[in-house]
Amino acid sequence: MTDYTGAQPSLRARATRLGALALAALSFTALASESAFAQVSDETAYIFNTLLFLIGGFLVMWMAAGFAMLEAGFVRTKHAAVICLKNIGLYSVAGLMFFVIGYNLMYSGVGDHGGLLGTPSMWSPSETAADEAIDVTAAGYSSASDWFFQMVFVATTASIVSGAVAERVRIGSFFIFTAVLAGVIYPIQGSWEWGAGWLDTQFGFSDFAGSTLVHSTGGWAALAGVILLGARRGRFVDGKPVTMHGSSLPLATLGTFILWFGWFGFNGASQLALGSAADATAVSQIFANTNMAAASGVVTAYIVSMLLGRGKANLGSVLNGALAGLVAITAEPLTPTILEAILIGSVGAVIATFGAVLMEAVRLDDVVGAIPVHLMAGIWGTMAVPLTNSDASFIGQAVGVGAIGAFVFATSFVLWLALKVTLGIRLNPDEEDVGGDLSELGHSAYPEFTPKSTPKPAE
Secondary structure: OOOOOOOHHHHHHHHHHHHHHHHHHHHHHHHHHHHOOOOOOHHHHHHHHHHHHHHHHHHHHHHHHHHHHHHHHHOOHHHHHHHHHHHHHHHHHHHHHHHHHHHHHHHOOHHHHOOOOOOOOOOOOOOOOOOOOOOOOOOOOOHHHHHHHHHHHHHHHHHHHHHHOOOOEOHHHHHHHHHHHHHHHHHHHHHOOOOOOHHHHHHOOOOOOOHHHHHHHHHHHHHHHHHHHOOOOOOEEOOEEOOOOOOOHHHHHHHHHHHHHHHHHHHHHHHOOOOOHHHHHHHHHHHHHHHHHHHHHHHHHHHHHHHHOOOOOOHHHHHHHHHHHHHHHHOOOOOOOHHHHHHHHHHHHHHHHHHHHHHHHOOOOOOOOHHHHHHHHHHHHHHOHHHHOOOOOHHHHHHHHHHHHHHHHHHHHHHHHHHHHHOOOEOOHHHHHHOHHHHHHOOOOOHHHOOOOOOOOOO
């Protein structure tokens, strides 16, 4: 008879170890299952939400470089340096004005003023690093990160105006216009929706990242300026448009790529949160839809420009097709499927391409095509929101588009007109002929290709 007594402790130990391993495996499985649905702490959510604002903000800030390169490429050589100064200047002026008055006018106490505007006062952060404790539940993100993210949006609006009025506007008058646009006009209309104002509460107007509040606003302001400035000398002869080739299409292409890149921050960070799996998924969907709307805009604009050009594509139209697709999807980049985003971007490109043809037909001179891209495609994108978002209505969207358009165009027209009759808004003929670089700056972006002296100004 075999004696197993000596083996018993070994078997028992092995069984115990196996049981422990099995229990550990079950525990790990349970924890893994729980972690898929676990909520992060308030502080962790605060950190991720703040990080989203900061990343989105510096991406949108980089769009200022995109606008500068796009415009410098589309204008003629003799205006390239002044365009660069305008873009770095407008970004700075817009930031200062949004700090001094704009942010609080857009977001502070809008409900206390009938939903029409906030409190015109200087912004200050709700918390600082010097505080003994930071309430991470108050807003869920750093107030400075929010201010920074909102500030770069208003700079984008001013950039849209810059390109449309290029080659003949006086830079000083343009900076004054930018200051009022950033400090007063943009914040007031923005408060109606993003500040929980009357458009949001009474009509359910929806504009996720600013097809109307940013892009069409810039377009309306640009349209008022283009009308009062008039066309560039020689742009229309005997009623027919004359092509004025830009200084560098490669530079304009680089600008378009930079804008496309920055748009991921523009739309993605407008989710306003990254503190949960749902938010992370939403931001991912927004990135995908934003990219595909731009891609479809490129392909559509290429095909349409081929048809209009009798087999010859137009690079400028294709670049603006990308931007029109981006503008169109900006009003609602979350709820569409990718196929719907492709359709929205494609229609935006068609509108922008034929919008440029319409601008020439009525002899309005928009150097970079900002009005067809940002105003016209922006209206389309805003009106398309109810197609994929059941919380929005066509009536509410139409009221928002109409009200914001009327307000921005009227106030911009009055401001441009006041500048025109006081300081003047247009270069004189000789200054325009020699170019803004030499007449306003005294130096050229490309000195080897421009005259060394300016002709005598017209009397």
